[in-house]
Amino acid sequence: MTDMRDKYGIKLSYNKAYRSKDCVLHNVFGDQWKSFKMLLAYFHMLEKCNPGTITKIEIDRKNWFKYGFMALGSYIEGFNTVIRQVITVDATHLKSKTGGVLLVAVCKNGNDMIYPWVFGFTNSECSKSWTWFLKQHCRVILQPELMLIISDRHTGISNGIAIFPDAAQGVCAYHLANNMKQHCRK
Structure with missing residues (x-):
């Protein structure tokens, strides 16, 4: 305007x-809704052109999109060979007509730079979507028992992390500080 x-x-x-x-x-x-129909073809080509890439799409009984997951082959190889297994997971809400939530897991490399690890997207941030995302995440890790997962302790994340019984868990200092400011004003 x-x-x-x-x-x-x-x-x-x-x-x-x-x-x-x-x-x-x-x-x-183009049409946002048509892009969901092209997702299967995109994921197929992603796996074909990027060796080692793992993708997964889940749909419901009505053939509606439910969950999506993507881990690029080069990221998988780097993570499983040279990256410290300290993983931060979080979500952000997508602001479009289609809505949805982008789920991410990132790490830091040896130079303290953010290392994009795996991505997922779903209709909502809930226990089922986080559990599904973290199960897919578990498929691409060689040694999940050595992980440290840092999160904002969202209920869905906490419930999803239960599939990693041996992994250590941590709380994001930024979210912890904000919660302290909000709930402990004195």
Whole structure:
């Protein structure tokens, strides 16, 4: 709205600006719902072109998308050979018409740089989705008993981590500090 006003002197309502942006995104990137239908083909080509890559899609009885998982072969090889098995897991909500949640597991490499590890996506952040994601995660780790999993202690994550009985668990210091500020004001 501001760009149109400043550059062209056109005043747009919020609704018109939103619909215009939506139309442009549709023209540039295509229909968001059709992209889910292409996911199987994309994952197939990802595995074919990237040796060692593991992907998985789960759908429900109505053939609706439920969960997705992706671990690139080069990341798997690097993780299982040279990366410290200190894994941080978290989720972020996707802001689009389709919605959903992106589940991520990351580590740090020897240079203290973030090492993207595995990705998942689902409709909601709950115990079932975290358990499914962490089971897929377990498939690509050579020694899951040596892991340390750090999280914000979301109930879904805590329940999902139960599939790793020997793995150590830690709490994210950032989330812990925020919780302390919020709940212990004195």
